[in-house]
Amino acid sequence: DIQMTQSPSSLSASVGDRVTITCRASQDISNYLAWYQQRPGKVPKLLIYGASTLQSGVPSRFSGSASGTDFTLTISSLQPEDFATYYCQKYNSVPGTFGQGTRLEIK
């Protein structure tokens, strides 16, 4: 099975910072990659699909990009509500493996 590896596992940042989270696939998954946000005690929320397409209603400070098997989620200017755990997920084939998550904390 294809493995999805996120880095870093955790990250401390301040409001207004620009942050980048990376997800690496162990094999080619084309652009079949989604990003989700999960706030503490809440349900996961879709942010980005197709590696770079913003889901409707998601603020434009979120963006995604791809380079080969490396995928990046960028938050251009952190807001207080962005402190959460972020997951990538591949969906090119079964199983729909998630990355292990990146916990974004307030510095």
Added chain:
Amino acid sequence: QMQLVESGGGVVQPGRSLRLSCAASGFAFRSYSMHWVRQAPGKGLEWVAIISFDGDNRYYADSVEGRFTISREVSGNMLHLQMNSLRPEDAAVYYCARGIVVGPAGLGYLDFWGQGTRVTVSS
């Protein structure tokens, strides 16, 4: 508005069975694939299973293959997960989620999630 409401969670002994359900409303249930995803306490998300919009295709994570069965009732807008031979490592919050099918394998991403139902496996 769209709703996915899970039910059926609880405490069960190892080796026993449990059936989870997910009631869908506010969208054309028969037109979407549906997934189950779980999250063990303090852990990350784990994809569990998918059923196609018509129920003809079902796929499972290796960790549940042969023990869990996903099904759907189009008439009642219901999704189910029959879980047999439960193990302590199956303890988690189980989410149902709507799938948007993209790509060659018919898997897709998850654009809407229910609130989850908790399963505890303990003697």
